[in-house]
Amino acid sequence: MGRGVVNRLMALAAALAVAALPLTARAEDGYRLWLRYAPLEGKELARLESFNPRLASVVRDGMEPSQRVAAGELQVGLNSLLGVTSRKVGQNPGDVVLACDQPRLGDGSFTIKAEHHAIRIAGPGQLSCLYGVFALLRELSLGADPNTIDLAEHPAMPLRMLDHWDDPNGYVLRGYSGRSIFDWWKLPEHLDQRLIDYARADASIGINGAVVNSVNASPLFLTDRYIPKLKRVADAWRPYGIRLYISVRFSAPKEIGGLPTADPLDPAVQAWWKARADALYAAIPDFGGFLVKANSEGEPGPQDYHRSHAEGANALARAVGDRGVVIWRAFVYSAEDKTDRAMQAYNEFVPLDGKFDRNVILQVKNGPIDFQPREPFHPLFGAMPHTRLMFEGQITKEYLGQATHLVYLAPLWKEALDWRTGPDGTVAQVIAPAGMAGVANTGSDRDWSGSHFNQANWYTFGRLAWDPSLSSERIAREWAAQTFSRDPAFLAKVVPMMIASRQAVVDYMTPLGLAHQMATGHHYGPGPWVCDLQRPEWNPCYYARADKDGIGFDRTAKGSNALSQYAPSVAARWSDPRATDPDYLLWFHHVPWDFPMPSGKPLWNELIARYDRGVATVDAMAQTWASLQAYVDPERFQDTADYLRIQGQEARWWRDASIAYWQSVNHLPLPAGVRPPEHTLPYYKSLSFPEAPGQ
Numbered sequence: 001m002g003r004g005v006v007n008r009l010m011a012l013a014a015a016l017a018v019a020a021l022p023l024t025a026r027a028e029d030g031y032r033l034w035l036r037y038a039p040l041e042g043k044e045l046a047r048l049e050s051f052n053p054r055l056a057s058v059v060r061d062g063m064e065p066s067q068r069v070a071a072g073e074l075q076v077g078l079n080s081l082l083g084v085t086s087r088k089v090g091q092n093p094g095d096v097v098l099a100c101d102q103p104r105l106g107d108g109s110f111t112i113k114a115e116h117h118a119i120r121i122a123g124p125g126q127l128s129c130l131y132g133v134f135a136l137l138r139e140l141s142l143g144a145d146p147n148t149i150d151l152a153e154h155p156a157m158p159l160r161m162l163d164h165w166d167d168p169n170g171y172v173l174r175g176y177s178g179r180s181i182f183d184w185w186k187l188p189e190h191l192d193q194r195l196i197d198y199a200r201a202d203a204s205i206g207i208n209g210a211v212v213n214s215v216n217a218s219p220l221f222l223t224d225r226y227i228p229k230l231k232r233v234a235d236a237w238r239p240y241g242i243r244l245y246i247s248v249r250f251s252a253p254k255e256i257g258g259l260p261t262a263d264p265l266d267p268a269v270q271a272w273w274k275a276r277a278d279a280l281y282a283a284i285p286d287f288g289g290f291l292v293k294a295n296s297e298g299e300p301g302p303q304d305y306h307r308s309h310a311e312g313a314n315a316l317a318r319a320v321g322d323r324g325v326v327i328w329r330a331f332v333y334s335a336e337d338k339t340d341r342a343m344q345a346y347n348e349f350v351p352l353d354g355k356f357d358r359n360v361i362l363q364v365k366n367g368p369i370d371f372q373p374r375e376p377f378h379p380l381f382g383a384m385p386h387t388r389l390m391f392e393g394q395i396t397k398e399y400l401g402q403a404t405h406l407v408y409l410a411p412l413w414k415e416a417l418d419w420r421t422g423p424d425g426t427v428a429q430v431i432a433p434a435g436m437a438g439v440a441n442t443g444s445d446r447d448w449s450g451s452h453f454n455q456a457n458w459y460t461f462g463r464l465a466w467d468p469s470l471s472s473e474r475i476a477r478e479w480a481a482q483t484f485s486r487d488p489a490f491l492a493k494v495v496p497m498m499i500a501s502r503q504a505v506v507d508y509m510t511p512l513g514l515a516h517q518m519a520t521g522h523h524y525g526p527g528p529w530v531c532d533l534q535r536p537e538w539n540p541c542y543y544a545r546a547d548k549d550g551i552g553f554d555r556t557a558k559g560s561n562a563l564s565q566y567a568p569s570v571a572a573r574w575s576d577p578r579a580t581d582p583d584y585l586l587w588f589h590h591v592p593w594d595f596p597m598p599s600g601k602p603l604w605n606e607l608i609a610r611y612d613r614g615v616a617t618v619d620a621m622a623q624t625w626a627s628l629q630a631y632v633d634p635e636r637f638q639d640t641a642d643y644l645r646i647q648g649q650e651a652r653w654w655r656d657a658s659i660a661y662w663q664s665v666n667h668l669p670l671p672a673g674v675r676p677p678e679h680t681l682p683y684y685k686s687l688s689f690p691e692a693p694g695q
């Protein structure tokens with residue numbers, strides 16, 4: 001080991017330790033996410049102290065960049081957990097050996113094993129040590145014994161990505177946490193530190209790719225002017241194992257290429273895409289590829305030239321070649337199509353199964369409509385055995401209370417991932433050859449995600465993409481322990497609160513299988529009465545189909561027959577309204593207001609009971625939080641308490657406005673003892689929020 005290298009590493013460790021200093025001293029504003037490495041106490045501290053860890057045998061000439069990041073993280077993390085900022089290692093130090101000498105990055109699989117007073121992290125490439133270090137620090141943060149640590153992990157799927165819906169001017173579509181973290185205007189000369197901190201946070205949860213711009217794509221990202229900007233970001237992210245992707249606009253050959261057409265079968269168009277891909281790869285050899293939203297919500301696409309989605313995707317895929325992938329979104333529904341919106345993606349894509357090139361991946365939202373508080377899983381999962389399918393979830397909570405409502409999304413994603421699509425396996429198994437993409441909730445806010453608890457959803461998304469078999473409880477516990485406090489008394493209360501929050505939002509917004517009752521445009525508050533928008537499927541009334549006799553969308557053979565898009569074993573669970581899980585009832589069935597529910601109540605009473613249960617759960621969450629003040633710093637405690645107050649008010653707003661509207665349709669009295677809505681229906685209808693963020 002060369003002296004110069006040792007000195008450089010010691011200097012690096014010292015610099016990192018100093019860099020960590022002001023952070024620990026500063027008030028907790030959430031910037032440090034789950035990477036706080038709060039000092040251990042009691043027996044956990046004693047154990048780590050007696051292990052007396054030092055970095056050993058990692059220091060070599062020509063250390064690879066990811067290895068260097070891993071070593072720096074380990075040093076910062078250990079020092080912080082031990083409660084010291086610069087530490088002298090005593091006698092008989094316990095070595096932490098990073099044994100990932102290979103130049104290649106690898107897939108990040110790692111083993112961590114304690115043996116003979118040493119912890120050895122190893123795996124097939126540099127990323128093994130990077131992910132291994134984060135896993136080790138997580139385990140130690142949770143109180144694991146360094147003397148017995150023994151982990152072997154590998155990623156469940158190759159692509160674990162965040163999709164940013166960010167525009168070049170800094171606006172974030174459906175963004176509730178400030179402006180974009182990407183400052184394209186100042187790039188490439190200036191790279192904000194936040195982009196490094198972002199990559200570090202992503203790496204800590206196994207995320208390995210990011211699409212840096214919105215699917216409603218600006219063609220700017222394909223211009224020569226943007227290539228150095230993209231390159232600067234890609235270079236900064238490489239040591240963290242993050243590959244950069246861009247969304248592309250299908251009509252770009254016309255808009256910036258000067259061609260008369262964007263027809264994917266036109267040789268000049270194909271040559272243009274090839275030249276663009278070549279230019280990107282010349283600057284960024286590990287460029288990830290293109291994400292495309294085509295012929296969806298007015299975006300251009302191959303159908304503008306009477307070509308299929310496969311023809312469009314393949315044209316781009318051939319330009320990229322085996323250097324990367326084209327991720328084609330399945331989120332399509334058409335203005336001219338009278339069929340149930342929930343069926344349209346399946347109808348368009350299933351006939352194309354087997355027609356996509358090898359490097360095309362189809363990206364499918366978790367449910368058939370659009371990121372609702374609850375949907376059944378998307379029927380495309382399991383229906384395209386010859387196409388690689390990727391899962392798209394929405395971390396930014398467009399339809400779930402956005403920045404302020406505390407909604408922990410692990411139960412929502414788990415519900416989709418764990419569904420058996422038929423006899424052959426689960427959604428998680430279907431997507432294993434491709435991966436998961438999450439619409440990011442990161443922004444320029446100090447807390448990154450619009451609220452402290454929204455950070456949990458970013459964390460969860462990465463953890464589930466790494467290992468979808470992790471339980472919601474496990475992930476909540478990990479996150480809360482690292483983010484707030486590892487005290488068992490705190491975790492015993494906060495974890496169940498997080499778990500309950502998902503059913504709560506379903507109950508106070510769209511109970512019993514209702515969907516898309518959000519007001520137009522901003523999708524924030526209730527708008528069940530909206531029925532006059534140009535396209536039928538933009539209207540909440542389209543989804544609820546409420547009239548004086550009943551409510552719900554009949555998707556059985558008597559209705560749209562969307563049920564037929566599921567495997568018979570799945571459809572059987574939802575075909576009989578009396579046997580359907582109440583959480584999916586009105587998604588699949590139109591039933592009378594007095595339909596007998598499993599609880600023994602008629603539907604109308606049950607519906608109201610669900611709204612009330614949602615409100616009561618939010619009240620209970622606020623009480624739980626109030627009891628946890630001792631465990632949380634004042635700033636983050638107060639932010640969360642304020643937001644829970646907002647959520648409580650708005651859960652009531654949802655309940656009251658919805659009940660007032662249903663009553664105007666069914667003319668039924670409220671069951672005895674039920675609190676009447678606070679205001680009249682015209683009042684709720686009169687509310688308007690032109691300034692709501694993200695729309």
Ligand code: GCW
Nearest residue numbers: 173215216293331370371398
């Ligand atoms: O959720 C909906 C949003 C649109 C979004 C679209 C999509 C990017 O309301 O704003 O556009 O989905 O996923 O393409």
